[in-house]
Amino acid sequence: MLSAVGIVSEYNPFHNGHLYQLQRAKQITGADIVVAVMSGNWLQRGEPAIYDKWERTRAAINNGVDIVIELPFFSAVQPSHIFSTGAVRLITAMNCRWLAFGAENPNIDYLKLIKNQPERDASFRQFDRPYASIFQDYLKKKTGIQLNQPNDILAFGYSNANFNLGSPLNLVPIQRIGSDHNQDKLSPSGLIASASAIRNAIHSDLVSEVNKFVPRSTFSMIQGQRPITWNDFWPLLRFELVEAPISQLHQIYQMTEGIEYRLKRCAIKADTFKTFLHLVKTKRYTYTRIQRLCTYVLLHATEAQMLNQPNYLRLLGFSKNGQVYLNQIKNKLKLPLITKVNEEVVKNWLQMDFGAGMLFQMINNKSQDYYRHPLIIGN
Template sequence: MRAVGIIAEYNPFHNGHAFHIQEARKKSQAEVVIICMSGNFVQRGEPALVSKWQRANSALEHGADLVVEMPLTSALQAGDIFAQSGVAILSAMRCADLSFGVENGKAEDYLRAGRLLQKFDQKIAEEFSKEKMTNTSYAQQLSDLIEPVLRKENIALDHRQANSLLGMLYARENSKLTSPMGLVPVLRKKAQHAEISIDKAEQMASGTAIRQALLSQDRELQQAVKHVVPEEVYFSLHQSPYVDWEKAWPYLKYQLISQDTDQLRQIYQMTEGLENRLKKHIVNSSDFQDFMQTIKTKRYTWTRLQRLLCYTLLQLKEADVEQTITTVPRQIRLLGFTSRGREYLNHLNKNKIDMKIISNLKQSGQESFKMDIKAGNIYRLLADEKIPSQDFLKSPIIKK
């Protein structure tokens, strides 16, 4: 069976995601679509609006055949590690192709860019370590470094666009594989990544715009969401508690006030005295947005700080995280599947893949997923415990 893989967050699932799944299947001629999806905390450094189970269910309702969870410590990372983990998981699941949404470019462009970035991998890493590179964001640093390489080779990709840049990182990781997957870029339709408006006529909007609308107090804006998400997704969204940083604010504030600087220094990526800056401003900040505006600088971007605050909220220590992201996960969590997905799982079992796919977390399997379990418990707390347990006593979603 031929499978195409997609690395996603679906925060929340919308019409653009359904379009991507449809196009990925059609362009790759795959029988199975596999989604490697972030769990309850996402790459930009925030809790997902709704739970991983609800988002996985939406994907299965609209074209996906298998949904597996990207481990927390890989999902909550900058683009390079996020891409590394997603590509490794989908490759281990024997996907023939990898599909991703982009602002511009063709498969050949990304194949060439991936090979070039692999070739200059060491040089790029060295440039990142230089002092002169530390005053701009990760994305800007990477964009600046690869721009002359792309220009020299006449590769027509817009490295300044978030999804095209991420597509190049996927292509780089793919080029490192012994058996690289085929690349299937899908052009984003209408709404772009950072757009914050909802155009009802277009029936497309970015995840950012949808989240802002749902979290607003504007009834008309909230209702506009039904034009840009599938009907059943709209219904389920309005039946669910939303989780965002404002919900997490009291818990974050408690962590930063109650811990001393030595304790905070143990948090993953708590570097260059950031613990002092956080403790200095936390007490007098009225809410999360106020706090972020106070601590943000040119050097420490919004997303970088949000990820750091997620690590703090979840109490992720440097040693714990580094240990989990050095290798491809040996076990991966299955969130759901269709009948076609079940057939593909049987196919993988017969071929004895290197990675074990876990359908139920039992007491004996806690160690491999301990940080994901902790994150699930905290996420449920942020949802005022109005959602079920996120890990134990939870079986994969099954669709016909």
């Protein structure tokens, strides 16, 4: 019987830090198989993936991941507590024994945080600050623990979700090394850089500088693909914000406190996405929150669609070992494993992923769902 460790990722794009994390996860746990639950074409911070989910799946499997499962849009493009809950459910549904994740401070007492967190209700907010920072200050006051690094926040999310599900997974926090997640530029020393520094270099036409920070297969992908950015979707976003009536915009998930009026007014004025973001920004709304909201606008996403728990396993690709593991678990799966996409499957399961994929397809002309089979790589 093969055992599996789960990893939650965006692989945007897959780099040496991801490779290190994956190897450490196998080393620490002794797992035979790595299952990655990966965001599809849109990411947690409300941005399009730099390359589509198929390219990123290929890079992941080429570098040691055995199975890639798509994290559904309604979990992937969400604040960390919803994101991590969806991911933990899928890792669990794939019968993984462990969940490994990077953390800036892997020795944090997650249980202490879990037990001291406030209720997430409407009374817990202030109108001049983002929710997350209020939440973190509350925890700091109660526990003395400062939770403000992006991977630590996700680590807490995974721990909390696992705890709420009755702790089906053994958690394996792995110390992040060699890069600051928020570091914007590639550093001359070392072989590990943040994904955002790598993306910035790619967007600035400095592709050759990326070489030493990514595995070879990622570098070929970068050389062969046009990188996608929000600028590609700006004409569509602007169109929708300008032309849709306020009453329709109001129905979008997270369109609260009348921000639809602000978005519309700024879309009429702005002629680039960057200008638009600057016009919309306030103390209360982080760039991430605004970008997520814009992504929901593109997908016409309603609360009913977005407050779903993952109820399917969309298989994007697997290695030969992954195939053995899939055969081992397939009769025990509690969620349907989706390998072929047709109108019926879209209607019943993949509605949002299909819509998110069509957005990509309208830009890069590559089918994202219809007629696509899971990638089978290696031997």
